[in-house]
Amino acid sequence: MNHSPQKMGPSEALVEVLAANGVKYVFGIVGSAFMDALDIFPAAGIKFVPVAHEQGAIHMADGYARASGHHGVCIAQNGPGVTNFVTGVAAAYWAHSPVVFITPETGSMSMGLGGFQETEQLPIFSKITRYQGHVNNPRRMAEIAARCFDRAMLEMGPAQLNIPRDFFYGEIEATIPAPMRIARGPGDSAALDAAAATLAAAKFPVILAGGGVIMAGATGEAIALAELLGAPVCNSYLHNDSFPSFHALAVGPLGYQGSKAAMKIIAHADVVLALGTRLGPFGTLPQHGLDYWPKQAKIIQIDADPLVLGLVKPISVGICGDARAAARALLERLKGLTLAAAANRPERTARINAEKRAWENELTAWTHERDPYSLEVASASKHMHPREVLRALEKALPANAMVSTDIGNICSVANSYLRFEAPRSMFAAMSFGNCGYAFPVICGAKVARPDRPAFAYVGDGAWGISFNELLTCAREKIGVTVVVFNNSQWGAEKKNHVDFYSRRYQGVNLDNPSWAGVARAFGCDGITVDRLADVGPALHAAARAQAEGRTTVLEVMVTQELGDPFRRDALSKPVRLLSKYKAYE
Numbered sequence: 001m002n003h004s005p006q007k008m009g010p011s012e013a014l015v016e017v018l019a020a021n022g023v024k025y026v027f028g029i030v031g032s033a034f035m036d037a038l039d040i041f042p043a044a045g046i047k048f049v050p051v052a053h054e055q056g057a058i059h060m061a062d063g064y065a066r067a068s069g070h071h072g073v074c075i076a077q078n079g080p081g082v083t084n085f086v087t088g089v090a091a092a093y094w095a096h097s098p099v100v101f102i103t104p105e106t107g108s109m110s111m112g113l114g115g116f117q118e119t120e121q122l123p124i125f126s127k128i129t130r131y132q133g134h135v136n137n138p139r140r141m142a143e144i145a146a147r148c149f150d151r152a153m154l155e156m157g158p159a160q161l162n163i164p165r166d167f168f169y170g171e172i173e174a175t176i177p178a179p180m181r182i183a184r185g186p187g188d189s190a191a192l193d194a195a196a197a198t199l200a201a202a203k204f205p206v207i208l209a210g211g212g213v214i215m216a217g218a219t220g221e222a223i224a225l226a227e228l229l230g231a232p233v234c235n236s237y238l239h240n241d242s243f244p245s246f247h248a249l250a251v252g253p254l255g256y257q258g259s260k261a262a263m264k265i266i267a268h269a270d271v272v273l274a275l276g277t278r279l280g281p282f283g284t285l286p287q288h289g290l291d292y293w294p295k296q297a298k299i300i301q302i303d304a305d306p307l308v309l310g311l312v313k314p315i316s317v318g319i320c321g322d323a324r325a326a327a328r329a330l331l332e333r334l335k336g337l338t339l340a341a342a343a344n345r346p347e348r349t350a351r352i353n354a355e356k357r358a359w360e361n362e363l364t365a366w367t368h369e370r371d372p373y374s375l376e377v378a379s380a381s382k383h384m385h386p387r388e389v390l391r392a393l394e395k396a397l398p399a400n401a402m403v404s405t406d407i408g409n410i411c412s413v414a415n416s417y418l419r420f421e422a423p424r425s426m427f428a429a430m431s432f433g434n435c436g437y438a439f440p441v442i443c444g445a446k447v448a449r450p451d452r453p454a455f456a457y458v459g460d461g462a463w464g465i466s467f468n469e470l471l472t473c474a475r476e477k478i479g480v481t482v483v484v485f486n487n488s489q490w491g492a493e494k495k496n497h498v499d500f501y502s503r504r505y506q507g508v509n510l511d512n513p514s515w516a517g518v519a520r521a522f523g524c525d526g527i528t529v530d531r532l533a534d535v536g537p538a539l540h541a542a543a544r545a546q547a548e549g550r551t552t553v554l555e556v557m558v559t560q561e562l563g564d565p566f567r568r569d570a571l572s573k574p575v576r577l578l579s580k581y582k583a584y585e
Helices: 010-020 032-038 054-068 086-095 121-125 138-154 189-201 211-216 219-229 260-266 323-334 345-365 372-379 386-396 409-416 438-448 460-476 491-500 515-521 532-546
Strands: 006-008 025-028 047-050 072-075 099-105 131-134 159-164 172-174 205-209 233-235 250-253 271-275 298-303 317-320 402-405 426-428 454-459 481-486 525-529 552-557
Touching: 006 010, 010 032, 010 138, 010 172, 025 054, 032 099, 047 460, 054 072, 054 086, 054 099, 054 426, 054 438, 054 460, 086 099, 086 121, 099 121, 099 138, 121 131, 121 159, 131 138, 138 159, 138 172, 189 271, 189 298, 189 317, 189 323, 205 219, 205 260, 211 219, 211 323, 219 271, 219 323, 233 260, 250 260, 250 345, 260 345, 271 323, 298 323, 345 386, 386 409, 386 481, 386 532, 402 409, 402 438, 409 454, 409 491, 426 438, 438 454, 438 460, 454 460, 460 481, 460 515, 481 515, 481 532, 515 525, 515 552, 525 532, 532 552
Parallel strands: 025 047, 025 072, 072 099, 099 159, 131 159, 205 233, 205 271, 233 250, 271 298, 298 317, 402 426, 402 454, 454 481, 481 552, 525 552
Antiparallel strands: 006 172
């Protein structure tokens, strides 16, 4: 790379920074604000992927980043195009995705005058980005753009690059900085010593593997730690790919609709090693009637962000470090210590195996929901039971599949049925929980990893938010498979009406078109599935179509039965002065 200043235009400086950081794809909708830079994307080997909506662009950049471990990049027209990024940026923030979103701004000489498509674009994103770079002079274009790419990796989250639209033009002298990557170490030596001693004294150690294991590439180290300690491993909420699910010590995910085996096992822990997880509050709430978090256990928390250590749960040892480096350091220390857990390893192994068998048997027998409402609606319907469909999908998914899940009732129940062998395989909206997430995210993941089959699980309500990106798939030949669970309702909210509001439904019933027919009208494949025996064959056919760049919508017709309420922790029976409301009489 030439480190001496060269004459170029600011647009060239920006594109050179993209190229220096290995950017191959930029997602967005074409706009006049950045057209000068767009013009030279092809010369730099960068493909612009035009989408149907800017929220789709930011989600695709997020999916690209999560599947590849590299930057995901998107760009939009100033003003309304940029504000359409907001939801996707927040989702990327909570997923720790290194997304760089480029936000051209109203021209510097008219800002503040209320011009066309004008808004202040930095305050909008200030609480949902890890770094905000504003180009305050064209001559600083390369410097500030490069810093955004560096900070997205260093800070583990989205970075905003804000550029007044007139700053793309002119002639400057610029030096293109080399990408700066800062490696993280294992953490404080004394804290690692304390953690090793605590683990060595544990009689029932349990590992909770979080997203940090995935981001650090620490799967091998997590396996080695588990095998050395004989420790069962739980996945943190919506990180079912943080530990190989078919490993003998894997017990499944915690959190909403997670594994009862994981919950019952961690309840016995005297020491929990929280490896690469912030221990988010929603991921450890009671579930399946189990208040399972071990309140007397010692907790060792390892995370690259020091601000989350001890934030949610009281901890015994906190280590600010890279999950992989810290796990290696613990392994070295533990190899020289006597492990108390060795004495009862056979009994502990037997308990792990028994709980896993019991949970698998329960899932197999759990073909439909059993509450009175679900039994009532299921008996009146000829459609498939959601749990039966999820089990059939689980069995039919290719071993190396990538799966994204939207938020909602059936997609959340899928947490019990999604098993992965490799990291960077599961993509969920995490704690931001926005609808319309799964489809564009899996499109971005497929662009990053065209060699892997890609599937999105979407409820019919959320599908109405994102199905416009079928246009992008057809045009750009992005081959993915979308499983749309069609039960004509917003299920999670309907469950709240059932449990808390005496079935007084408001806005939860849907009148859907044929989503398979809509897919075909958009130039994609569409298949309606209404028999359980057809689920696997339809999924296999759709997976084969991906190899030809074809997207398939599998419209799966399911009953209206409902799983546990999604926010039982946030709702309670309302108090009403009934005489004031005729609807309550």
